[in-house]
Amino acid sequence: MTLVDETEVLAVYKAISPVLLLLWIRNYDLISLSKGPVVICCILMTMLFFLILYCPQLEAPIYYWQATAGFPIIINHRTFLGVSMFVMYLKSYVAFVFIIAYYFYVVFSGIHRNILTFIYLFFICFAFSVSGTRSTMLLPIFIFIIVGYVTGANKKYAKYILYPIIFIIGIAFIVLLIALISDTGEASNAVKYGHIPSYIQLFEEHPEYILIGQGPGAYMYSEGFNKVVFKTEWTYLELLRNYGLFSLIIIGVFAKPLITMWKYRRDAFCKCMFFAYLSYLLIAGTNPLLLSSTGMIVLLMAYSYEESITSLDVNKQQK
Template sequence: MAITLRLSKPKLTDSIMAIFVFVLILDPSNYYLGLKSPLFFLAIVACLSTYNSIPSKVVVPVCVIYGGMLFTSMMGFLSGHTPESDTLAFFYKSFLMIFLILWSNHLRILEKVLFPALLVSGLVIFIYISMLTSPILEKAIYAYLSSAGESVPILMGRRTFIGIEIISVYHKVCVLFLLPMSIYCYKWLNEKRHKWKNFLLTFFVLLPVIAGGNRANILSGIAIIGILLLQKLWQTRLGKVISVFSVVIGTAGSLILVSMLMSDTDEPSLSAKISLFNSWYEHIIRHPSILLWGQGIGTTFATEVRGEATISEWTYLELIRWFGVPIALAVVTVYLYPMYRMFKGQGKLPYRKPLTIAYIFYLLVGATNPVLLNSTGMLSLLIMYSYALNPTYRLHDKSQPIVLPEAKCYNISSSSF
């Protein structure tokens, strides 16, 4: 008797990518599961065996990132800047994920973020309620999370903003949730079907962003929803009037709030950022050649708050220190390119506007938070490149997404003994 198994390579690859995204979000530091590297290499093998072509347009980002890293590391070494081996290995390993962009025209990543985001939301709700209601449970959770040291995926505590104490349950990947949140908010405001479902998804995906207590994340989430609401109001005559007043009041309120946050002397992270910026500026003045070819990833510079630091909280300034201005601009272009692609090409991407708005805020948050130069940053790039380049996302003449022909199934036959 023959047993025939029909295995679809694209579906298998899609499943591997779903598990990989799940692990990247739930265990970003690779401390609990330790599956990031095996799943990454499994994803690479799956893509190589499933897809035969690689568009030339996605080869350039990989060459820019890794070519820039190799060139500036060599120039930094020749200039006397020796990198720390552990830091160098960390960033070379983190940037490996960019190789998955080579198959971004086949992959669908955005929708795979929702399930782990909802799990994180549930976990954040549980910890938040525990901190409000049970000091014993709070201490137990804190002790468990603290055992992971710097690898802990969730940070919990109490912070003071402009004199107000708030509870903070911060998941390290929560800023990534701005991307799906923006789309579900757009669907809730503009689509007639599944209103309540889209509202609830917007709320629960946004919740970890707000509960994290990070000022940039909170302001970004509020701003994205505000922009989408104004976009909806702008469709009517009365709405245009309301929108104008809302923009004026919102802008004034935002400026006042930002001014209060910037002058908050009780917030240590703000003073640390200012000190790191001053140290970076002094380092560049002492070594102006860095502006041309950088000093390489993993190298250090002297700071007042961290001693010899390998990275500051000013991401784009670090790109200049690592790569020099020319290559840093090329790297930033790699991050910006998918937004350009989303507004080009045949067929319309239905959620390009909300996704673009959210991604812009993600890049703004990344300016002072380490969410661009690690696996989370690479995942955001993969989301954007796949949405921009995968033709199954685009709507065509009949307003239906086109479906690529499925790869041929292969048979595995065996005879019974």
């Protein structure tokens, strides 16, 4: 008999309920509507970060105050590559991926660029740089490399100035990424790698789970936590464990906008949005961010943008 966490089952259904908004998504440009709230969030988080940094005595009361709200803000001290640092971030940071790509695109392309664009981008990048998770800390660097490369393709100085800079930053990014991933002294790495043998053993003992799944909220033993758990951070393995072959349909729902964006990749902005969304799906692979409220926000934004580019193409054809 499989043990099931009923609270987790209800939480999953509650988290994915916004997917119903896809029925009305064609009426809204969510990327444009999200720019203001994202900038405001990053400015407020930057201000709060420096407030705690210069008044450390405020850290404890702020921590316990937001703990009563279910930890929407994570405040912690972490060590990366032997360097200890104070970190703070919103759980929904990764949902800002389209907005990061948008502002980098504006800066590189020069379209609607002004001093406020640089200010907004500074606050966004700073908020991500002190977020304390490898994925969100490195995300702006990845987007910078991609957008810089895509927008610089038709510029005269790209070959001699922009591309060498992007190449150097890209090499540094890869070296840093490999160092962070292989940092066995970092607690979360040890836990994540510890989950994998447990999945292998589970599927060997119960191959039927690959077909029909174990069900959402079902428990399994994990060597990473050294206890029985109902969820790990390996999202796509969790989908397979919980839903079996039905997980392919779930992945297909998330992948559909990605396929459409790739179809229209000749447009530079669309190509940037493609890599922004792809980066989110990759990050979601090692974080529980797919079937969650954050995942639904990103999914709605992706479908909103897909609708905008397809409807624009239809209008062009009609003319």
